[in-house]
Amino acid sequence: MSSPKDVRGVMLAAVPSLRAFAISLSGNVDRADDLVQEALLRALANLDSFQPGTNMSAWLFTILRNLFRSEYRKRRREVEDVDGSYADSLTSLPEQNSRLEINEFREALKLLPPEQREALILVGGSGFSYEETAQICDCAVGTIKSRVNRARSRLAEILSIENANDFGPDRETRAVVNSDISNTRRS
Amino acid sequence: MGKDKPSRQKTKVEEPESEVKRVISLEPNIKAKIGQQLRVMYGEVVAQGVPDRFVEILKRMDEPKARDTEE
Numbered sequence: 001m002s003s004p005k006d007v008r009g010v011m012l013a014a015v016p017s018l019r020a021f022a023i024s025l026s027g028n029v030d031r032a033d034d035l036v037q038e039a040l041l042r043a044l045a046n047l048d049s050f051q052p053g054t055n056m057s058a059w060l061f062t063i064l065r066n067l068f069r070s071e072y073r074k075r076r077r078e079v080e081d082v083d084g085s086y087a088d089s090l091t092s093l094p095e096q097n098s099r100l101e102i103n104e105f106r107e108a109l110k111l112l113p114p115e116q117r118e119a120l121i122l123v124g125g126s127g128f129s130y131e132e133t134a135q136i137c138d139c140a141v142g143t144i145k146s147r148v149n150r151a152r153s154r155l156a157e158i159l160s161i162e163n164a165n166d167f168g169p170d171r172e173t174r175a176v177v178n179s180d181i182s183n184t185r186r187s
Numbered sequence: 188m189g190k191d192k193p194s195r196q197k198t199k200v201e202e203p204e205s206e207v208k209r210v211i212s213l214e215p216n217i218k219a220k221i222g223q224q225l226r227v228m229y230g231e232v233v234a235q236g237v238p239d240r241f242v243e244i245l246k247r248m249d250e251p252k253a254r255d256t257e258e
């Protein structure tokens with residue numbers, strides 16, 4: 001059995017990542033922080049249902065995800081950071097360019113179906129394996145793989161079609177995207 | 188037809204429009220770009236560390252069981 005201190009350490013260590021996940025789910029910092037808080041409280045209240053030796057981080061993500069989903073069902077997407085309060089809260093990026101790029105990216109993410117978005121974020125952002133992600137999302141590994149693939153395709157589509165010129169700072173990417181897009185449009 | 192079309196490779200054969208789009212989305216550099224954007228976006232938040240309110244919540248777990256009712 002792990003001591004409360006160990007558990008606390010693991011939970012603390014998971015908080016930054018939980019917040020990042022929650023923000024990308026809800027698009028709103030305050031809501032995300034409430035979500036993280038609720039998830040932690042729920043985890044603490046149910047510590048005895050956690051199986052020592054298994055991945056506590058994945059367990060916490062599972063709790064948070066379930067909370068979000070039940071909340072999401074309740075109020076669909078009413079307010080999704082309409083005025084960019086989340087974007088405003090971040091000042092750390094050095095270049096205006098990257099700032100814009102990331103904001104566009106975040107907007108594009110919102111257009112994905114929730115299942116695809118969360119799968120992509122868990123794998124690409126949180127760094128969970130497909131297996132862990134499948135466990136968190138309570139579905140088959142193959143399902144996660146296909147969600148991630150579809151999410152990537154859709155994102156590439158949204159970003160390149162809506163903003164072929166700005167997507168990607170390097171010329172190569174731009175050239176590829178532009179030429180392919182114009183081909184697509186011309187024919 | 189298309190029975191053994193490799194799904195990963197970019198096939199630069201002439202394809203209908205919808206197919207072209209799909210090939211674009213699988214370009215490795217775009218995939219890498221998406222991965223990078225994801226990590227930047229995620230990393231920004233992670234870099235903020237642990238806000239105090241969460242430290243407080245977790246501190247409480249050291250205290251002997253008292254009031255769980257917060258809300």
